[in-house]
Structure formats: C-alpha cells, structure tokens
Amino acid sequence: MIEVMVNGCNGKMGQIVCELVDKNENMVLKCGTDKENTGYYAFPVYTDVNEIPEKPNVIIDFSVPVATFNVLEYAKKNKVPIVIATTGFSKEEEEKIKEYAKEIPIFKSANMSFGINIFKKILKEIAPKLNGDDIEIIETHHNRKIDSPSGTALMLADTINESLGGDYKYEYNRHDKNEKRDKKEIGMTSIRGGNIVGEHTVKFFGDFETFEITHTSYSRNVFAEGAIKAASFIAKQKNGLYNMDDLVTN
Ligand SMILES: NC(=O)c1ccc[n+]([C@@H]2O[C@H](COP(=O)([O-])OP(=O)(O)OC[C@H]3O[C@@H](n4cnc5c(N)ncnc54)[C@H](O)[C@@H]3O)[C@@H](O)[C@H]2O)c1
Numbered sequence: 001m002i003e004v005m006v007n008g009c010n011g012k013m014g015q016i017v018c019e020l021v022d023k024n025e026n027m028v029l030k031c032g033t034d035k036e037n038t039g040y041y042a043f044p045v046y047t048d049v050n051e052i053p054e055k056p057n058v059i060i061d062f063s064v065p066v067a068t069f070n071v072l073e074y075a076k077k078n079k080v081p082i083v084i085a086t087t088g089f090s091k092e093e094e095e096k097i098k099e100y101a102k103e104i105p106i107f108k109s110a111n112m113s114f115g116i117n118i119f120k121k122i123l124k125e126i127a128p129k130l131n132g133d134d135i136e137i138i139e140t141h142h143n144r145k146i147d148s149p150s151g152t153a154l155m156l157a158d159t160i161n162e163s164l165g166g167d168y169k170y171e172y173n174r175h176d177k178n179e180k181r182d183k184k185e186i187g188m189t190s191i192r193g194g195n196i197v198g199e200h201t202v203k204f205f206g207d208f209e210t211f212e213i214t215h216t217s218y219s220r221n222v223f224a225e226g227a228i229k230a231a232s233f234i235a236k237q238k239n240g241l242y243n244m245d246d247l248v249t250n
Contacts, residue, residue, distance in 0.1 A: 003030040
C-alpha cells in the first residue's frame with residue numbers, strides 16, 4: 001500500500017487527487033497540507049509542514065510555488081519522493097528544484113495528461129520538418145488561473161526550441177513593441193475566461209500554408225489520474241528529476 005500526502009489538498013486539483021487516491025486500491029491517504037484546515041477531511045490536514053508527524057511514501061503537490069518549496073524541505077528532511085504538478089516557477093526556482101532532486105526522487109511535469117505528452121512527441125518530430133515557419137502558441141484557461149503563460153505552453157515551447165537547436169527566444173508581450181516578429185521567436189498568447197480546463201494550440205505559419213495542432217482537456221481528472229500514476233512510479237525511483245517521458249517509457 002502506498003501512503004500518500006497531498007500538498008494543496010483543499011484546492012481544485014487537490015480535492016480530485018484526494019478523491020481518486022481514496023478510490024485507488026493500491027493507495028491510502030495518509031495526510032494533507034494546505035493554508036487552512038477546513039476540518040472536512042477524514043485524514044489529518046496540516047497547515048505547517050514542521051507539525052507533520054506522519055511519514056508518507058510519496059507526496060503529490062498541486063499548490064503554489066511557495067507551498068511547493070515548504071513541502072520540498074519536508075520531503076528532503078524525511079527522504080520522501082514527490083510529484084510536483086504545481087506550475088508558475090521562476091527560472092531560479094526551477095534550478096533550485098534540480099538541486100533538491102539530487103537528494104530525493106522528484107517527478108515534475110507542468111501537464112500530467114498523457115495526450116500532452118503525445119503532443120510533445122509530435123512536436124519533436126514535426127518542428128525540424130517545418131523549420132523556418134513562424135511559430136505561435138495560444139493557450140486558454142479558466143479565469144482563476146494565476147500564472148501566464150501556462151506551464152504547459154512553456155513546456156511545448158521548450159520542446160520545439162530544443163528540437164530546433166535551442167536558439168529561439170520567447171515573445172510574451174508583443175504589445176510592448178512596435179516591430180515585426182523575429183524569425184527565431186516563439187510567440188505565446190494567453191486567454192483567460194470561464195471554466196476552461198486547458199486548451200493549447202501550436203501553429204506553424206509557412207508562406208503558403210498553416211499547420212496547427214490543438215489539445216483540449218475537458219476534465220481536471222486527467223491531470224489527477226496522471227499525477228497518481230506518477231506517484232506510483234516515483235515512489236520506486238532513485239534520487240533524480242523525472243518527467244512524463246520517463247513514465248511513458250516505463
Ligand atoms: N501539472 C498539471 O497537470 C496541472 C494541472 C492542473 C493544475 N496544475 C497546477 O496546480 C496548481 C494548483 O492548481 P488548482 O487549480 O488546484 O489551484 P487552487 O488554487 O484551486 O489550489 C491551490 C491550493 O494551494 C493552497 N495553498 C496556497 N498557498 C498555500 C501555502 N502557502 N501553503 C499551503 N497551501 C497553500 C490553496 O489554499 C489551495 O487549496 C497550479 O499551479 C496549477 O497551475 C497543474
């Protein structure tokens with residue numbers, strides 16, 4: 001039985017993860033952490049990581065960056081593997097996470113859905129073939145999302161950039177400039193509204209044709225299911241930083 005702790009257990013994603021862990025016959029909910037203890041869970045919820053007496057086998061984190069780092073300290077001290085699904089980390093914070101991964105197994109993905117992983121694989125294959133096209137990414141999310149562009153948009157941009165040699169720069173604020181786009185840029189546009197779970201489109205604009213791919217998530221369950229699979233996987237790994245590529249090939 002894998003004992004799970006959920007960081008951000010009161011959040012939209014945290015609640016779904018708790019529900020699915022509860023139904024999973026190979027897992028048990030050991031405890032949760034969040035900003036407040038609402039008292040409606042059957043398992044203990046802590047607001048301070050220093051107060052956690054339990055030692056789970058794995059942590060699933062859907063919270064905010066500051067809370068991720070609090071729980072990373074706990075994970076490092078107690079040698080607990082962790083799945084980080086939270087997004088919105090700065091470049092410096094991403095580097096800090098790599099340092100933690102030297103001391104504990106960390107699974108991190110800005111998008112836990114299987115479909116987005118297929119999207120990445122397709123991009124790796126087609127981006128070099130469409131080299132020279134203008135590349136734009138458009139992402140749409142619900143009106144409560146804090147970070148922009150989405151972690152997934154950045155992940156897709158990184159995938160394209162890496163498969164084209166790594167010298168593209170990202171353009172988020174075209175309105176700041178009065179100049180035409182550079183050939184070596186990936187433009188990103190964020191749309192926020194309603195209750196959209198997540199939609200990502202990558203467009204390759206050639207001179208005479210446009211090629212585009214869209215992935216739409218209809219339910220948050222897809223991310224929660226992915227995080228639970230990642231938790232079973234990371235609970236058995238050695239120290240290091242893992243992502244969806246490792247999960248799919250295992
Ligand atoms: N990787 C993925 O596939 C994926 C999918 C969906 C969402 N996300 C990311 O997961 C994160 C959470 O998303 P959500 O929709 O559940 O958001 P949410 O706002 O509903 O939940 C965040 C939770 O974190 C808690 N929190 C905030 N500050 C805290 C602190 N200092 N200490 C402890 N807990 C704190 C909040 O109280 C809340 O319960 C976001 O970063 C989102 O972008 C990732």
